[in-house]
Amino acid sequence: MGFTPLPGSAPKKVSAKIVVAGGFGVGKTTLVGSVSEIPPVNTEAIMTQASVPHDDLSRTPDKQTTTVAMDFGRITIAQDLILYLFGTPGQARFWFMWEDLTRGAIGAVIIVDTRRLEDSFQAIDYFEKYTDLPFLIAVNHFEGVPMHPVEDIRNALDLDDDVPVVVFDARDRRQSAGVLAKLVEYTMNFNADPALSR
C-alpha cells in the first residue's frame, strides 16, 4: 500500500477493527470481555474533543481533552494479524468520538436487548445514516427473558432485509466469536455486492 519499509525494520503486521455498539447496559462490555485476550476491557483514552469540527493540533495540542471510558479488546488471529474491538461509549456527550471509532472499521455489531429495543435505536440510526459500514444486529439473550421471534425484532427495528439478526449470549466466548465471524462473513458479501450497500 505504498509504504516502503526501512532497512532492518520490524516484521509486517496488519490490524483490523470491529466496532461494538448499542445502548447502555446491553452487553457491549460483556461481549468484548468474553472474546478479548487482554484485560482490562474498559480502558480510558484521552480524546481531543475539538477533533471534529476545526481542529488544529499542531497549534493547540492540548485543548479540550476529555477522558473517555470505552470497551477495548484484542484478538490475535495470527502473529501478523490482530483484530481489535472497540465498544462505543454510551454517553451522548461522546458522540464526537464515533467518527474516529468507525473510520476504517470492517463493520459493526449492534447489540440489542429485547426488553428495551429503543436503547439501540441511536446506534442503528448512526450506522444507517452516517456510515457506509456493514452492520449486524446481535440480540443479547438474557436468561429468563422470553425470546421474541427474530422477524418481530427485525420489524420493530425497521431493518433492511439483508441486515443479519443473530441471537447470542454475550457471556459466552464461543457465541461472541460466532457473532463477530458472522459480521466478517456479511462484510465480505457486502463489499463484494454494491447492491447491498446503502
Added chain:
Amino acid sequence: MIPTPPPGASRRVRSYALTLGRTRPSLPLLLETLVTAVDPGPGGLAGMTPEQRNIYLACTESRSVTEIATTVQLPIGVVRVLISDLAQQGKVEIHRTVGSGPQADTELLERILHGLHAIAG
C-alpha cells in the same frame, strides 16, 4: 450514484493534513493502526523528547495507537502526531490496516473469519 460522504468527512481529511501534514505519513494512523519500535540506530533514544521516548518504549512490541495512547496517558490526537514524527525519523514503523469497504483486503478478511470460526468452535 456516488455515496454522500458522512458529515464532516471533508473537514476530517483537512484535520489530518493539519496534524500530520508536516510529516506526511504514508499511512493514516487509525485508532487500531499498529506501531512497532525499530532499532533506533547509533543515536539510540537520545534526541527524543520524554514523550517520544515513552511512546517508543510503549511499542517495543507492536501496539495499536489506542494502546500506546492509554499507556503513555496522552491524548490520542497528540500521540498520532508524535508517532508520525517518530516514523519519519525511522524510529518506529507504522503498519497497514485491513481496510474498509471496497478497499478491504479480502484475503485478510478471510483469515480473520477463519480465526474467529476457530474460537467459535
